[in-house]
Amino acid sequence: MLEAGIGGVEIQILYALESGTRENLEYFSPEFFAILKFTGEEIHKRGMTMDLTLGSSWPFGGPFVPFVKSAPVVHPYSIDVRGPVIWNYDFTNRVAGEIVGCIMGRMENSEMIPASIRDISSKLEEKLLFGWPWGTQIRNLEVPEGDYKIVVFLAGQFREHVLMPSRGADGYVIDHNDREAARFFFEQAGTPLVERLGKGTVNSFFCDSLEVFGHNWTGKIYEEFERRRGYSLKPYIYALWGNIQGMTEEIRYDFHKTMSELTIENFFRVMTEWCHEMGSTSRIQAHGTWGDVLEAYGAADIPEGETFSAWDKYSVNTVHRRIASSAGHVYHKKIISNESFTWLRSPRFTETPEQIKIAADSIFVDGMNQIVNHGYTYARREGEGEQLSFYASSHICHTNPWWKYYGKLGRYINRVCDFLQRGEPVSDICIYLPQHDIWAENPLGDIHMCMKLEERLETAVIDRIAQSGYWFDYVNDDVLCRWKEFPYKTLLIMEADRMPEETAESIREFAEAGNLVICTDRLPSKGCGYRRGEDKGRRIADIFRQMTDQGLIHLAENKRDALFMLLEEKVHPDLKVEKGAEDIGYVHRRDGKADIYFVANMSQRDWDTRLSVYGERRAFCILDPMEGKAVCPRDYERTEKGTDIEIHFLQGQSFLLIFDSELPESEKDRNSLVWFDTKELDSKWHLEVPEKNFSCYLEKLEGFEKLEELKYYSGEAVYRTEINMSARDLSADCIILEAEQVGCAAGITVNGLQAGQWIQKPYVLNIKEYLHIGRNEIKICVSNLLINRVLDPAWKVEDYQGTVIDEWPYFTEPLNKERRKRLSNRSEKELIKEPFPSGLIGKAKLRLCHMEECSDNL
Incomplete structure (x- = not known):
């Protein structure tokens, strides 16, 4: 890694792929701590840094997390009742879980009437079976005349476990809204590590994306809601799922706003607080949270975005990158990292250095300045069994045939990161995130705020802003209320109906100071939350109407052509x-x-x-x-x-x-290249593959996968040819070696001297300085893709036979299931039928040229 220009590692400890205790150390066992300490020492000897994902897999959790500290999942259960009637109901064996809310309300036109709502939690009784608690029931409930709905909210007994854990690391995911649960996790999963490794050994503790599926509740919600919002949530829980007349969106807003605050205060900030106590920093992926995502990223020392799938293209990645980089900018974080190249190509083993380079560039132009390769897989010694690989990666490690050329890419990434970590970001434009509308419009659920924001703002619109030459940050209420601290001169408000009064007042001050405010489609006209909801809405509408009358706001009738005509008129692209x-x-x-x-x-x-x-x-x-x-x-x-x-x-x-x-x-x-001669090199090539003890002469250059002996070969092939050069040839200012196609990376040697490498198109190289009069040898060592070996019919993942084995995990089915899913080449063989082109393909030539000065007319 060090030789390839990689400056540090992040260790993630995941699922098992084979039996045995030597390969799969028990989580937090003495052997586990010993190898981790040894690894840390070896990393630091080399001047590299070590980051660590706490727990095993993600989201945060483990075998030490009790049920009461796990992530609650609630769902509604409703019963329609027509009164007047004395109503009895036995919930036993009809619902599973703890009832955390119970209300009754009259229904009209599919809406619950607020004045009719009663909290009937006190009517719930414990039902006993032979003296043992067995269930819950309601008896003798008076239901008035009319159509009523009884609604109970159930906290289920089935809660998420950590994903893909290592041996002995399975367990509940923690409640990310509960400070006590968060502190408990860090003290159980983190503090013992630091005690054994030593403070400062871990540079950053890492939190992966918040994939806490179903998590939508917390045990302290009623208490915290009333303290923060000023009224009780209990009577209005139906609004989180159904409709309460005139109140639904306001209640949903207040609920999600409360959950946002709890997540940021009790998890994200607690993690950074604990990391500092341990002499480390926090590196956090906040996407996946329902909270104010800028504040969530901003709670980290190092906000981290993420790039997965084919992102070797130019496009603003709002969901996983631009919000993270914006948070880094507005909360003054020097380093903004990125989980990079995860599933750059699907299926695996088909990604090239060229694709990695362009994908890195797309990450840089979104504002990130540290690359975290995903990923470098643990591997056995050469020849020890199957090819190991991480399922969520691009297999960037020494078992990939083109790894020897990664150093060129590593140096490139280091150079760019060095420049992009200097100074401060520059952006005159900011875009307000309409988070309040998302909170108000969504029912109870594990909202992915970043995804909802991108859907609302629309990728095509955001891309067009960037492609028009405008670099921008996303901002929230916190930033707009401190707008004087930032250099923004233009604010775009798109798809925002709601905002707090303080934010609207700050926007007015921003505009009165001579800055540009552009709204699209419509002006904000609603306040946030239930209390004084109508008054706040009128106040918001008045502020924006007054700003319009005073010429302080420019309204574009749509966020497409009208917006861009206005931007072109008012704002110079950077x-x-x-x-x-x-x-x-x-x-x-x-x-x-x-x-x-x-x-x-x-x-x-x-x-x-x-x-x-x-x-x-x-x-x-x-x-x-x-x-x-x-x-x-x-x-x-x-x-x-x-x-x-x-x-x-x-x-x-x-x-x-x-x-x-x-x-x-x-x-x-002032110079241009003018060709005066070409020497074709498409014949007289000798091909050698030492690893396969294979050699032959080629009549033409074509992919070596077409040769039966090399069809499924992944590795290095050596091409040699000779060419005579005259004094006239060497009088050229440049002699360019050019290949039509290389599959997929190559090193070029001329007369025994290293002349350069090809890791991306165009495959050209000036080799004049290495040539001499007379006979010259050109050697091109080409490494192809790993996919060809993976497609080999001889490469199979064998199941462990039978149901019981003598080594852990003793029962074979869980292990075989993981091997088939993570280790096998089933998906590759389904999607790809033939090996990828490999080696030198098509025409190869030397181009001899002179430099000539251009005219002034360019």
Whole structure:
């Protein structure tokens, strides 16, 4: 890892794939602590850092978590009754779980009438069976005339367990709203680790995404709700599921607002508090929470986003990235990390370094500045059985054939992260998150706030804002009420009907200070919560109406063309891409006197384009972080608005653009390559695969998977050819080695000297300095994808036979189930029928060229 440029590790301890106690140490056993301490010592010897996921798997929980501290899941059970009647009902054996609320109310037109609602919890009686508590019943309840609904809320006995735990680590997930449960978890799962490893050994403790399925309640909700909202929730619990006339959305808002506060205060902040006590920092993925997600991310020392599936493209990832980076910016976190490359391609083992590079760029332009590879799988020694792999990863580790070329990518990622961790982010535009409407509109459930926000704002709209040259942060009420602390000059309010009065007043102050406020579709007109609901709504509507009358708000009739016409008229893009805006994105930071732009082409095509940088007339330089060198623009021009830079992007290429008055004036690239000769290299190649004891001469370059002996081979193939070079040939300014297709990464050696590597298209390399007059050897070592080996019919995952074995887990079915799901190649064989193209494919040539100066007309 260190040799590949990886600076640290995050350890996750997960499910078992084979029997035996040597391979599967008991969670928190003496052997467990011993190997973890040894690992930490070896990491620190190398100057690397160690992060650790607490517990085993996620969400947080384990065998030590008692039922009373686990995550409650409630659901309603309702009965329709027509009065007048004396009503009796036995819930025993009809419902499962503890009744945590019981009300009665009259129904009209499918709505419950507020004045008729009664809390009838006191009518619940314990039912005994031979003196033992057995169930619950209601007796002699007087139901008045009319159609009534009896509603009980049940906290079920079946609660979520941690996902995919290691040996001995199964157990309940904690209640993330309960401070006592959170502290209990950290003291049980974390403090013993620190006592044995030593304070500071763990750099950051990590919290994965909050996938607490079904969790929608907490034992202290009634007490906390009344304390925070000023009235009792008990009579109105039906609104969390059904409709109470004139009150439903206000009650739902107050409930979710309370749950949000409890989660942030009692889990996210408690985790960071405990980490600091242990001499470590907290790294948290907050997506999945129902809470104010910016505040949740902001509670971490290191907010972490996530990227899974095919994200080697340019698009704003609101759900898992941009909200996390926005939180890092508004809560002043230097490091904003990202779980990267999870399932970059499905099925597994088909991802390439090129895809990883572009995916990293898409992460950077969303505002993240630390990459966490997902993932590096524990592996046996060479030849010890099956290929081990982590199911939620891109298998970025030394058992992947192209791993030897990852170092080039690792250096690239380090260079970019180094620049993007400098100074402060720069963004003039902020977008208000309509979280209050989501709380008000959703019934009881484990709301995924980030997903709901993206659905409401719409991906196409957000992408168009970014592609129009506007970099933005998302903001919440906390930020808007402190707007003077931030550099924002434009606020966009989209799809927001509700907001607190304090936020509306702050927006008015923001506009009165000369800043731009744009609303789309409609103006906010509703307050938040039940108490004084109508008064607050009128106040919100009045504030925005007055702002409109005073010309302090611009209303776009829709968030599509109308919004973008208004933005184009009122706001200068920070960095405008003339051609290729759908593929080329940027992020901007300011470090002292220097302004740093990272600009990336996240596509499989070249772009000749102009970058218009608003307000900049200082000297600048352009760095290629992949090659580690400066490049010159084709041309640039100072304009009234700033600087226009003409630049050529190769497919998947990125640059660092730095403006600083202390830099020398940039030179223009006045030269172009003119070919004067081509030497074809598509014949006389010798192919050798030492691992398979195979060699042959090739009549033409085509994928070696077409050879029967190498059809399912994954590894390195060595191609050699020779070519005579004359003095005239070597008079060329450049001699470019070019290959049509490489499957999928290669190292090039010329006359025994390392000349370079290919990890992405175009496959070109200037090799002039390595050539001499006479005979020259060109050797290209190509590593292909792991998928070919996985598709091999000879590669099978065998079940453990029988039902009982002599080693843990003793019963075979749980182990076999995990092996079939996580270790087998079933999904790969279902989705892919033939091995992937491997080796050198198509034409290969040397291009001899001279440099010629271009005319001024570019």
